[in-house]
Amino acid sequence: MADGGVTLAQHREIDPAEFTLRKRLPRKLPQRRNDVYVNMKTDFRAQLARCQRLLEGGEFNEICIHGLGLAINRAINIALQLQGNGLGALRLAPNTSTVELVDDLEPETDQGEPVSRTRNNSAIHIKVFRADPQ
């Protein structure tokens, strides 16, 4: 932990009356057109249809489905549905990773110093690609 981070023991002591927790979004990385970031807000069928369209459009032979935290389950679900609909033509290559997220603690009083702390969350990246006919 660098100077901005706080240890876990200190986390517990933070009084919600003195600080407001504000979660920052994860860092945005450049995105290709065949990257699909799965979220929990969009309808599941819409996200599935989007992946299907990408694969069947003929433009891409592979797409990458990313899911973070709660959306991991959904990302796996989408990938498996795609494979099931693909009549055995599709293969999956899942990868897991850890994403570092930043939380800000905004002081409610004049005395408090603003604090940023990190926390880790798991993520999944599933590559869905056409299996070679050979």
Place this chain on the structure above:
Amino acid sequence: MIPDQSVLNQLKETDTLPEENVPTESTRPQQTVPLEDVLSDCTPADSAQAATEETVEPATEVEEVIQDASVDNPLEDTAAVQPTLLETVAEEVVPRVAEEVVPRVAEEVAPRVAEEVAPRVTGTMAEESPTPPDTLTEVALGPSDTEAEMAPSLPEAATELQETAEGKHIEDETGEKVKGETQQEAASQEPETKECETGEMLKAAVTELASSFAQARAAEVNAMLKAVKNKNANSQVFQALPKHMRRRAMSHNIKRLPRRLQTIAKKEADKTSQQKKEVSKTKSRKARRRHGNLLLEFNRRQRKNLWLETHIWHAKRFHMVKKWGYCLGDKPTAKCYRACYRAMTKHCLLQDLSYQCCLELRGAEDDLLKALARVTSTDMGATFAAVACLSGKRQGSLVLYRADRYPKEPLGQVTFIWKPKKVPSEERQLWIWTHPTSKQVSPQFLSLYHTVWVGSPAEIPAGTVLGLTVDDPRLNLPNKRSQSMPDPSRVQDLQIRQLTLSGVAAECAWSSIWDQAVRDNVTENKIPEKELNHMKSELLVPGSHLSLGPKDSRIPILLVQQPGKQTGEELSGWGSGWDVLVPKGWGMAFWIPFIYRGARAGGLQEGLKHSQNKGAAHFPHDFPDCPAGMRFAKEQENELADKFKRRPPAKRPNYIKHGSIAPFCCPWQQLAEEWEIIVKDSGDEQPAALKGRERPLSAVQGCEEELLKSAESPSKLRLGLQLEGIEVDAGVSVTESKKACAEGIGGFRVLRSRNVLRQLSVWCRPTSGKGQRGQRLVPSFQQELTPESAVSVSAANPLSLVWARLTLLKKGSPALHAMISIPTAEDFEQLSKDPAYCGPQEPKHRDHFKHKIKQIKKSKKKKQPPAEETSEGYKTSSPDGGVCSDLTLGLWPEPLPSVTSHCSRVTIGFVTQGDFSLAVGCGEALGFVSLTGLLHVLSRQPADRRGLVLMRNAASLQYRFAKLRIEV
């Protein structure tokens, strides 16, 4: 003493500046005298601090006096008088920022209108002698019997106007202003109507001359004839002819005119042609476009409303509006609503915010903080003294109140930056940015202030301040306009991690832009555009990079991170960006490169949309309790009402039939008061026994249940309620609002206490039901929602409004001034039965005034006094009282009936901003609800439906379900 004298001079200058054309005796002395008193109080102390340098250009009262006050402090220990002085100064000064300065504009206008009108009317009234002046009004005011009927109304008007001219009623001068204007209209309409009719009347007069009737009118006819002969100063002789004798060709061929008029017409024609020639001679287009002349012309045109540095660029591409003493771009002329939205979300939207006013405060830290602590409150969260802000690392944002008056009398929203300190015990410097409506228009501004929303600046801590020194941005302009994209390969992960976690170090926040000498130097030594272009053209390889070497200017700038959407759970960090502060004079030099790098420029409308999507309060719009907000609401109401009245009655909504009492403004005061009465009433009895009461005021409360019960006769009941409402509430609200006015406060206030808001925000969330995954536990310091706790909260904050955000569940797009109402149990039942259920319908109301208007119209036609008729409104005296009210088809006349119980669903609030939100993909609105009403609703709603309300547009009968959230 010398600096003080100059301060005084500057103040005088700024004082006289807006009033130079009309010296209004009534307003001037009242405003200047106390100010000079304050200053003269300060002078003895000032001699001790001759060392303090003169402040920066923005020569505003506040800044100077606060500075003085803060320097006074060393003497405070010795002299017992000083603390009181400091207090008085703080008290005097800070409110003046908004209060005295803002109304001045309005005050200037009102008496001026009154003064101009009053003498004219009274003048013609007084001279009833047979020698008529040149105006045709005299004809109407001849000493005859019929005129005597309408005459009394005019003297009344005259006396009223005289009163206003004397400035007796300054406190409600806005009302007076309107009155004055209407009277002016009425006065100005008379001559027109008379003029049109002179022809016919002349004919009639000639035929009836023999009759005795005409003999009685001899004086009148004489006057009329005279008036026909002596035509008006600025009308053509052609116009003296009756309409049926006019011919088109007369305008260019004089011989077509009757012979007796030909000579006069010839003279006129000569005169006009001469005038035209003169103008064209001196002002050829070429001459007008010559640089010096052009500059003169520009200076003349911005005498009243200042131009920003980017004005000319904007004027070519934007609809410009004159607002707050500036000429500002409202919205682009191009159709780019969605493009601007995309720029906000994905790229960069640029807005010139240099109209914002900067105040500089200097002094010892403790003194400044002590003075500023009185205008803020720790109840609203961190103040000026917040550790992060005080170190200069962060920008802070606050709502200021009048000294020691929290939670009443807010002044406005400000943002502030402290100059980072290099040496401890150094004199501190503080910049406060305010909206121009809450401050006097100062002719010089410190530095430019652009907002830019780029890439994803949400990755660094909110409000970070970054000081930089940059090269001249004009030197490395791209050849073509292009979009700049960040290069991810150039940055290192470790650095980024460090930056995102701990933010920028305190040293980085320092910039030499804080130093006035540096700023001036940079502004003065700017290489003019012309020279730069000349140098570029002399380059050996055209288009190559121009390097100036030692002559290259280094410009100090300040970057301030804007955090974007912070509240709420979705879209966090939306619309984050950077504010760029540039020294004066460099606005255009930075603006063009921004545009060339792919930024899209937006105007005031885009700024409003941005803050709406961000869920942030926008300054005058969402501060109805500030003086600036009230004035804004008043202006908006007048504007909307005028727009409404311009349409023919058949082509505009009849708001009475829609049950919308106040479609153009939000009667906050009445709303807050009514809810106070309702709850008090239900508190007197048992809260459980709500139903079936006969007392008139509790009918308001019971109406929702009663309405449902008596479904067979809803219209009858509502009628009863309405009539009752008129009698009861008119009495209540009028007396109470008068009382509130007498106390000198607006009465209602907006709740800004962080603790209460957080409590409310938890209460507004449904505690069970689907879609509530990840529901946070209720923190220990907060109470459960019970009727008792609700009552205690509302009792602690009487007459309060809460700012809330509403999201529509299904379709529909909320509009301005939509009503927020309480759904009944039946509505919930319907909703749970049918998932596609949009919401209940309001039954159509009856328009009782339509009949009255028709009657009046008919009686007017019979009597035919044309002077009283205006295009839309009919001035009438209502049958019971002798009160004059303006009846307009489709609008409720004053006084309004009960706002809460007027419709079938009980109203708790109104929307101040509403639209279909492209960011969320559904209708979204920001508005205020009555705190008492909200708590009343929440404590009675089922746990899984908590926070569900109904929303209805003013011009629609359809209610729609919306989710109410309070975000802190």
